[in-house]
Amino acid sequence: MSLPDIPNSTPHSALTRQEVINMLISSIALEETSLSRLINAESDKIQYVLKMSDIRIDDILQVNRSVERMLRSIIKNQMLLQFKLEDALELQKSSCHCEEDCEHCQHEE
Amino acid sequence: MKNSSKTSLLSRYDKLRSGNSTALPLPSPNHAYTLHQSVAAAISALSSLIQTQKKQFDALRQLLPSQQLAARDAETDSFFCCYHSLLNSAASLHLLLSQQFSFIRTILEHHSVLSDAFPLSPPDWNGLQAALSEMEAAMLSLAESMLATLANVLRAFNNEQYSRLPKLSHLTAASLQSCEGLLYFTAELPLVTGKLHSSSEYFSWADSNRASLQNASAAIIQIEPLAVSLWLQNLSPSLQLHHRKLLRRVKRLISVAAAYKASELNSSAAPLAQKPWLNGSALNKQTIFDPQKL
Numbered sequence: 199m200s201l202p203d204i205p206n207s208t209p210h211s212a213l214t215r216q217e218v219i220n221m222l223i224s225s226i227a228l229e230e231t232s233l234s235r236l237i238n239a240e241s242d243k244i245q246y247v248l249k250m251s252d253i254r255i256d257d258i259l260q261v262n263r264s265v266e267r268m269l270r271s272i273i274k275n276q277m278l279l280q281f282k283l284e285d286a287l288e289l290q291k292s293s294c295h296c297e298e299d300c301e302h303c304q305h306e307e
Numbered sequence: 308m309k310n311s312s313k314t315s316l317l318s319r320y321d322k323l324r325s326g327n328s329t330a331l332p333l334p335s336p337n338h339a340y341t342l343h344q345s346v347a348a349a350i351s352a353l354s355s356l357i358q359t360q361k362k363q364f365d366a367l368r369q370l371l372p373s374q375q376l377a378a379r380d381a382e383t384d385s386f387f388c389c390y391h392s393l394l395n396s397a398a399s400l401h402l403l404l405s406q407q408f409s410f411i412r413t414i415l416e417h418h419s420v421l422s423d424a425f426p427l428s429p430p431d432w433n434g435l436q437a438a439l440s441e442m443e444a445a446m447l448s449l450a451e452s453m454l455a456t457l458a459n460v461l462r463a464f465n466n467e468q469y470s471r472l473p474k475l476s477h478l479t480a481a482s483l484q485s486c487e488g489l490l491y492f493t494a495e496l497p498l499v500t501g502k503l504h505s506s507s508e509y510f511s512w513a514d515s516n517r518a519s520l521q522n523a524s525a526a527i528i529q530i531e532p533l534a535v536s537l538w539l540q541n542l543s544p545s546l547q548l549h550h551r552k553l554l555r556r557v558k559r560l561i562s563v564a565a566a567y568k569a570s571e572l573n574s575s576a577a578p579l580a581q582k583p584w585l586n587g588s589a590l591n592k593q594t595i596f597d598p599q600k601l
Contacts, residue, residue: 223342223421230345230410237352237403241359248362255385262392269399276406280413283342287417 222286229279233272240265342414342421343435349407350438353400357445360400363393364452371459383471390460390478397453397485404446404492443496450489457482 213221247253247261367389414421457479464475 227342227345230342231348234345234349234352237349237356241352241355244356244359244363248359248366255389259388259392262396266396266399269396269403273399273402273406276403276410280406280410283410283413287413287420290417290420 219286219290222289223283226279226283226286229275233275233279236268236272240268346407346411346414347434347438350435350442353404353407354438354442354445356400357442357449360393360397361445361449361452363396364449364456367393368452368456368459371456371463387471387474387478390456391481394478394481394485397449398481401485401488404488408492408495439496443493446489446493450486450493453482453486453489457486 211218243261244265247258367386370386370389460475461479464471
């Protein structure tokens with residue numbers, strides 16, 4: 199069995215730790231927004247079906263099943279997003295290097 | 308990769324970076340896009356989904372046959388299939404709501420940490436408030452519609468043959484469970500928003516919300532005797548047990564609704580310091596956003 203060939207990369211980043219944490223939190227916010235668009239799309243889908251005049255019961259049931267499947271996927275994603283947020287907030291707390299007791303440190307006690 | 312496609316990808320990327328596109332912006336260290344905005348968007352989308360579900364239940368009630376329908380098996384089966392499917396969607400919605408509430412609670416617990424990195428502006432604040440208020444109204448109207456549907460179903464199939472009773476009792480239980488969940492979340496909203504806002508303004512309920520809850524309570528009162536008569540018809544011991552559970556759920560639902568009313572009345576009267584959800588919280592230490600300070 200051959201060993202994996204890991205490239206010898208030296209990552210250089212001009213970002214500070216705080217900027218990275220902010221980007222992480224922003225990415226969570228954007229992902230949340232994406233989820234909200236998916237939920238909106240599902241809502242639009244149902245409304246479109248409700249407006250249709252000649253639709254069979256089987257079709258309605260199929261649409262409902264599809265919405266339910268999508269909602270389940272969104273729930274899974276939302277859970278992962280919460281874990282990510284909790285980790286990002288932990289990082290944020292641990293990056294506080296204040297000399298005196300700041301408000302954040304007091305909250306941690 | 309061909310040069311032309313590479314250029315087009317790069318131009319798309321530049322467009323995204325410069326915000327000239329309708330697509331979502333890319334995160335950057337100085338990005339002002341806050342979690343509060345995204346949560347408001349998610350809540351707003353959820354409200355839209357809840358309202359759509361309410362329309363589905365309203366449409367289902369129109370399909371609800373008259374008394375004679377029970378005799379026509381095929382139509383009754385289709386109706387039950389639709390009802391079952393809608394209740395499944397409501398259960399998924401319930402899970403999603405629960406997850407969203409948990410997400411909001413995490414954000415609120417770290418409100419001060421987050422607002423240092425991303426200061427809240429009044430539009431963010433107002434957006435979140437408006438979204439929560441909209442969701443509250445949507446949840447109440449969905450609960451009202453679900454209970455009205457259930458009351459109609461129980462009335463229509465009250466003299467149903469034994470063969471369909473298990474299905475009917477299962478759907479009744481699922482329906483009541485969903486309503487209970489919705490009312491539970493609605494009751495929890497003032498506690499969540501109490502952490503957000505020091506003003507008691509939020510607790511002055513919209514008249515439409517108050518009317519929705521009253522309608523829901525009336526529907527529950529209608530359901531109780533119907534559920535009891537369903538239970539009396541039922542001969543199976545296991546189903547009897549199920550129906551006892553179901554009746555307990557009806558009673559609990561009434562108590563949740565009563566507690567909600569009481570909390571609303573108390574919150575508007577009590578001074579801020581007496582609100583239990585603010586006591587002992589990190590958020591109580593003047594970290595609550597105050598738009599007047601800006």
